[in-house]
Amino acid sequence: MSLKQESRIREKVYFNIEAIRKLDPLHADDKLAKLPEMNKKGDVAALVNVLQYLTKKYAEQKIELPEANLAAMRDIGIVLGSLKRHGVEPIAAVPEVEQQLLDLGYATDMIPRDTVHHYTTWNPLGLRRRKYTFDEQEGWLQDAVAFVFPSLSASLEISEALSKMETRDVRFGPTVDMLTHASRVMVEAIESVTAKVSPIFFAQTLRPYFEEITVGGRTYLGPAAAQSPLWLIHLCVWASDRNQPDYQSFLLESIEYSLPPWRAFYLRHTLKPSMVSRITEDYKTIDSQLMEGLIRSTTSLTELLTTLRQFRARHIGMAHRAYSEEVRLYDHGSGGAPVALLKQILDLTRENEKLMRNASDFNRHRDNQLKTNANSLVSSL
Numbered sequence: 336m337s338l339k340q341e342s343r344i345r346e347k348v349y350f351n352i353e354a355i356r357k358l359d360p361l362h363a364d365d366k367l368a369k370l371p372e373m374n375k376k377g378d379v380a381a382l383v384n385v386l387q388y389l390t391k392k393y394a395e396q397k398i399e400l401p402e403a404n405l406a407a408m409r410d411i412g413i414v415l416g417s418l419k420r421h422g423v424e425p426i427a428a429v430p431e432v433e434q435q436l437l438d439l440g441y442a443t444d445m446i447p448r449d450t451v452h453h454y455t456t457w458n459p460l461g462l463r464r465r466k467y468t469f470d471e472q473e474g475w476l477q478d479a480v481a482f483v484f485p486s487l488s489a490s491l492e493i494s495e496a497l498s499k500m501e502t503r504d505v506r507f508g509p510t511v512d513m514l515t516h517a518s519r520v521m522v523e524a525i526e527s528v529t530a531k532v533s534p535i536f537f538a539q540t541l542r543p544y545f546e547e548i549t550v551g552g553r554t555y556l557g558p559a560a561a562q563s564p565l566w567l568i569h570l571c572v573w574a575s576d577r578n579q580p581d582y583q584s585f586l587l588e589s590i591e592y593s594l595p596p597w598r599a600f601y602l603r604h605t606l607k608p609s610m611v612s613r614i615t616e617d618y619k620t621i622d623s624q625l626m627e628g629l630i631r632s633t634t635s636l637t638e639l640l641t642t643l644r645q646f647r648a649r650h651i652g653m654a655h656r657a658y659s660e661e662v663r664l665y666d667h668g669s670g671g672a673p674v675a676l677l678k679q680i681l682d683l684t685r686e687n688e689k690l691m692r693n694a695s696d697f698n699r700h701r702d703n704q705l706k707t708n709a710n711s712l713v714s715s716l
């Protein structure tokens with residue numbers, strides 16, 4: 336899949352969530368309602384049967400609505416993950432699904448299998464929700480990821496606006512505050528998951544459904560929360576030019592699982608200086624009497640980094656518990672990386688937060704000092 340700038344389908348389709356959720360293009364509602372039972376029994380024959388039914392339905396109709404293609408991939412996808420969970424490569428079991436996955440990937444301009452967006456955001460709510468298991472913890476996890484989607488999507492628009500603004504511009508700080516507000520949903524989401532989803536349930540029951548499958552001669556990871564676009568916020572805040580090789584490779588590998596407008600976002604921003612670097616550079620050149628705007632921007636960016644660090648710290652706690660030696664079934668997360676990567680991201684976030692905090696404290700102090708000196712000069716005249 337290429338990282339091209341223009342998508343084949345209109346951007347707004349991916350955000351037309353309610354329409355996608357409502358659709359049942361392969362008439363799969365009844366069949367998929369029985370999926371948790373089949374998974375519980377490990378009934379591979381029944382799962383193969385459902386996949387054959389879906390491929391037949393797909394072949395019979397000509398789906399034209401882009402939203403319906405996303406819904407069709409969602410419905411086929413949940414069966415792919417289920418079969419893999421029971422040790423069966425879906426394409427080996429139902430070869431005719433392969434070309435359909437490639438066609439659906441092409442039509443939706445996404446990878447030729449389901450992603451976290453199909454599994455959470457584009458998944459219907461209530462009784463029609465597609466699930467691997469009967470356990471309500473699975474629903475809590477789906478809710479948490481679906482909950483962050485609108486704010487994270489909006490936050491990319493905010494980051495875009497910030498990339499065009501001077502850091503000393505009076506609008507920069509308040510716009511960063513909007514980004515901080517949007518990022519807080521990540522903290523709320525991980526707090527809700529920590530409270531409601533047990534690491535053992537995630538590690539031993541759910542995680543096996545997210546294994547990779549082979550399509551068109553290459554492997555694709557299953558739906559992973561790591562595909563939520565938080566890392567695109569990082570890219571603009573610090574990661575475009577203050578990253579380390581492991582996280583850089585993770586970003587490069589994750590990008591193809593994201594939406595076309597986000598892939599284009601990545602291309603636009605990956606070579607630009609990050610906000611942290613821009614602010615650091617600006618302190619070197621700014622007239623020392625005109626730094627109020629820059630200090631305001633730095634304070635706001637420090638707040639944003641604090642929020643991102645809070646998410647990371649809570650998230651890594653959950654990840655450590657789910658991937659501890661006694662509990663885990665896999666060494667790697669469903670996004671393809673080890674927990675050690677999360678420690679690296681946490682450290683980098685902390686480092687940049689500290690840099691910004693020191694810069695705003697130091698320069699605020701310097702600014703106050705300059706004002707005091709100026710006042711004493713005026714009163715001595």
Ligand code: HEM
Binds near residue numbers: 479559
């Ligand atoms: C039981 C719950 C969870 C566990 C055990 C877990 C574990 C992990 C692990 C091991 C990684 C490393 C990359 C990989 O997936 O291979 C990761 C990455 C990530 N996870 Fe989670 N996660 C959980 C829930 C969540 C939730 C609910 C969200 C978002 C709402 C989330 C967002 C992310 C993001 C954005 C990354 C990418 C790396 C980053 O930018 O920090 N995770 N997770």
